[in-house]
Amino acid sequence: MEIFFQLLLNGIIAGSIYALIASGFSIIYSTNKFVHFAHGGVVALSAYVLYWLFSGLGLNFYISSLLTIAFAGFLGFIVYQFIYKPLRGKGASTSVLLIASIAILIFVESLNILLFGADIKTIKFLEIKQGLSIFGAIITPLQIFIIASSIILFFSLHFFMKKSKLGRAMRAVSGNKDVAEIVGIDSVKIFRWSFIIGSAIAGIAAVLVSLEQNIQPTMGTGLIIKGFTGAVIGGIGNVPGAILGSLILGLAENFGIWFLPSGYKDAIAFVLLFVFLLFRLQGILGTKFKKND
Amino acid sequence: MIEAYLIHLVILVSIYIILSISLQVSFGFSGLLNLGHVAFFGIGAYTSALLLLSGFSFIIAFSAALFMAGLFGGLLSILTRKLAGDYLALTTLGFSFVTYAVLINWKSVTNGPLGLPGIPRPEIFGFMFSNNLAFMFLVVSSALVSYFILHKITSSPFGRLMGATRDNELASQSLGKNTKKLKTISFVISACFAGVAGSLFASYITFIDPSSFTFVALIPLLLIVIIGGLASLPGTVLATIIIILIPELLRFVGLPSSVLGPIRQMLFATILLAILYYMPRGFYGKVDLE
DSSP states (O other): OHHHHHHHHHHHHHHHHHHHHHHHHHHHHHHHOSOOTTHHHHHHHHHHHHHIIIIISOOOHHHHHHHHHHHHHHHHHHHIIIIIHHHHHTTOOHHHHHHHHHHHHHHHHHHHHHHHOSSOBOOOSSOOOOOEEETTEEEOHHHHHHHHHHHHHHHHHHHHHHHSHHHHHHHHHHHOHHHHHHTTOOHHHHHHHHHHHHHHHHHHHHHHHHHHSOBOTTHHHHHHHHHHHHHHHHOTTOHHHHHHHHHHHHHHHHHHHHHSOGGGHHHHHHHHHHHHHHHOTTTTTOOOOOTTO | OHHHHHHHHHHHHHHHHHHHHHHIIIIIISOOOOOOHHHHHHHHHHHHHHHHHTTOOHHHHHHHHHHHHHHHHHHHHHHTTTOOHHHHHHHHHHHHHHHHHHHHHOHHHHOGGGOBOOOOOOEETTEEOOSHHHHHHHHHHHHHHHHHHHHHHHHSHHHHHHHHHHHOHHHHHHTTOOHHHHHHHHHHHHHHHHHHHHHHHHHHHSOBOGGGGSGGGHHHHHHHHHHHOTTOHHHHHHHHHHHHHHHHHHHTTTOOHHHHHHHHHHHHHHHHHHHHHHOTTTTTOOSOOO
8 A cells, every 4th residue: 555655646746747848838739739849858958057057057046947947938939939930931831840849859959968968967956855754655855846836837827828818818829820810819929928938837847857857968858758648648739638648647657667667667658648649639638639630 | 991981881871771762652652741760660670680689591580570560560550540640740759659668678579778789690592791892782782672662663553642642632532542551551661661771770780779769860861851852762862872971071070979979960950950941842852741
C-alpha cells in the first residue's frame, strides 16, 4: 500500500510538470491550429537561461525566475514573428509549419550544446531535505512547491481564459477565427499573444523542471513529447483536457513501472501517444474531429 | 588518405540516396507525410545486424532487413489508413519514438544503448566485401538498382496513380481506384528500401546503436526530400549529394568535433527553414507540401 501512495504521488508530480508544458502548448495550438513542437526547445533554452542567471551571474532565485519567464515569452514572440508568421504569409500549410517547428527544436537543442556544453547542469536552490511522509509516501518540500505552483497557475489560467478580454478573444479565435474577425478581433494579434503567453508558461515549466531534474541540452524533445502526449490524451487544443491528459500520463508512467522495468517509462508515453493518435484522435475531452484537418 | 576519405563519402552519399529516394516514394509521390522513415532505417539496420551476428549469410540478412522494414511499413500504413496531413505526420513520428524506445529497452536482443559491435562486412557468393573500395562498389550498385526500380515504379501507370491520389483522392476513387491499397503499397515500398539502406549502413559502420535512429536523423532526410523537390528523383539525388557534402566542408575549417556536431545540426535546421520560406518546391519539385 505504501508503494501505491508513493507511485500515486510521483505520478501527480510528473503529471503537473507535463501539464505545464501541455497547457502552454495547447494555448498556442488552440488559436494557431498547428503543432509547435519547438515548444520543448523553449523550455530547454529557458532552463539554461535560468541556470546562467542564477548560477552564472549569481542573481536572486526569484528575480532569475521572473527574468526566465519573461525571456521564454519573448522567445515565443521571436519564433512567431520571425519564423511562423512569414511562413504563414507565404501560404505554408500546417504540415510545413510542423516541419519548421521540428527544425526550430533541433536548432535550439544544438544551440544549447554549443553555448552551454553537452554535460548536465544542476540548479541548487531548494536543497534536498528530509521529505514529509503522507500515508507512507515521501514528498519533499520541493515537490510540494511544484504541485502548489502548478495548481495556482492552472486556476489563474482558467480565470484568465474565462474573464479577461484577451483570454476571451483567444477563445473566440480558437472557436471560429472567421467569426471572431467579423466582430473585430485581430486574429494575428491573438496568434502572437498566444505564443507569448504559451511560451511564458513554458518558462514557468522550465523553472520547475530545472529544480526537479538536471538540465540537459536535448531535454526539450523529451519534454515536448510528454506535453504533446498529455495534450493529445486530453484532446488537442483543449487546455483543461491537456491538464487532465498530462496527469493521466504521469500516473500511467509511474504505475507502469510497477510492472515493467523503469527503462520503459518513456516507452509508455510513446505507446499512449501512438494509441490515442490512432484510435481516439479527439482525446478524452475533445469532441470535434475533422478527418483531413 | 584522401582516397579513403573520398570512398567514405561515396558510400555515405549512396546509402543516403537509397534512404532519401525511398522516402520520396511515400512523402513526395504519394503525399503521405511520413516522419517515421528513420524507424524503418533502424529496423532494417538492426534486423540485418542481428542476423549477421547470428551467423546468417549477408543475402539472408539483407533480404530480411528489406522484408521486416516493409512488414512494419505495411502494418503502420494499415493502422494509419484513416489519417492524413498533420495527424499522419505525428503518428508516424510517434512510431519512430516507439521504435527507438524498443531498441533502447529490449536489452536481451538489441543490447540496449550499448549497441551492437562487430557487425561483419558482407560476403556474397564467397566474395568478401571487407575493404572499403569493394564495399563502395556494392553500395553504389545497390543505389543504382534502387534508383532504377523506384524510377520504374514511379513512372509507371501505378506511379501516376500515386500522384493523382495525392492531388485529389476523391477523383481517383471516383475512377474506381482503390486508393487505400495504393497508399499502403507505396508505404511498403518506401519502408522496404529504407530497410535496404539500414542493412548496408549497419554493415558499413559495423557498429550500430539506437542513437543513430533518433529523430535528429530525420532533419537531413526531410531537408533532402524538400530541397530536391517533392516527387522528383533526380532532384533528390542532387540534394543528397549537396546536403551530405556541405557539412563535410566544415571539417576543413578546423573546428573541434564537439562544436562541429551542433553546428552541423544548426546549419541543417537553418537551411530547412530557409528552403521552406524561399523555395518550398525545392530544385525540381512540381507539387506543394500539403
